[in-house]
Amino acid sequence: MNLRRDVFQAISDPTRRAILLLVASQSMTAGAIAANFDTARPTVSKHLQILTECELLEQKQNGREINYYINAKKMKEVADFIEPFRRMWDDRFNKLEDIMKQYKS
Amino acid sequence: MGQKTRIDAEDGKQDLVITREFDLPVELLFRAYEEPGIVEQWMGTKVLKLENKKHGSYQFETSDPNGNVVFRSNGTIHEFTPNQKITRTFEMENTPFPIQLEFLEFEKLTDDTSKLTMHIIYKSAAYRDQILQMPFAKGINMAHNRLQEIVNQLK
Numbered sequence: 001m002n003l004r005r006d007v008f009q010a011i012s013d014p015t016r017r018a019i020l021l022l023v024a025s026q027s028m029t030a031g032a033i034a035a036n037f038d039t040a041r042p043t044v045s046k047h048l049q050i051l052t053e054c055e056l057l058e059q060k061q062n063g064r065e066i067n068y069y070i071n072a073k074k075m076k077e078v079a080d081f082i083e084p085f086r087r088m089w090d091d092r093f094n095k096l097e098d099i100m101k102q103y104k105s
Numbered sequence: 106m107g108q109k110t111r112i113d114a115e116d117g118k119q120d121l122v123i124t125r126e127f128d129l130p131v132e133l134l135f136r137a138y139e140e141p142g143i144v145e146q147w148m149g150t151k152v153l154k155l156e157n158k159k160h161g162s163y164q165f166e167t168s169d170p171n172g173n174v175v176f177r178s179n180g181t182i183h184e185f186t187p188n189q190k191i192t193r194t195f196e197m198e199n200t201p202f203p204i205q206l207e208f209l210e211f212e213k214l215t216d217d218t219s220k221l222t223m224h225i226i227y228k229s230a231a232y233r234d235q236i237l238q239m240p241f242a243k244g245i246n247m248a249h250n251r252l253q254e255i256v257n258q259l260k
Binding site for chain 2: 013014015017018021022024025026036037038039072082085086089090092093094095096097099100101103104
């Protein structure tokens, strides 16, 4: 399904992962999110748009401001609870192993 | 590659254990944690500081492909016993996630194989689950693509 691939594309970008990390801890406005990055504001807006389109983030109007929330349900759908965490470490350790094999005499 | 890495995380507990067996002598496995130049390659981070001693500290930094810093982490090393163990704290800077405690045990299995056991303790079960649900959060310091490039160059 296309949507699913889009989600993974969305999270493949380090800045977008950093945004998800920030918003996971508390809901934030676009301005507050952008303040955490050296990246230009329009670039951050684009990232927020992508994350919202694939439903990893949700927007809620709060007066004149828009607050961004993490969509926990969507995050769960994307991957089962522990498997991605395990895979991340597995990838890392595979690399460690490959690199250190070069040092074997 | 098979699935060599195991995660044990019991429901409702505030810790988890990561275990992995390596086709490497324990000395080489430990070296991958000890030498900044090697840590940088497999973690995909820049090592700003790595003092491998009791009360030493470390700091890692990850940038996006444009050179913007996206993630910084640091911690204090409490125990450092070559080829045996590292005990350290881990903090993700500028995030509200509490500091975590990590016990790393390095074990010789045979002359050519070894095992790493990483016991991570979080402030609460809720925080542990939040971090488990966010592999992308942890993935930030992984710079997966860049690491893949390094490994491909080595092949």
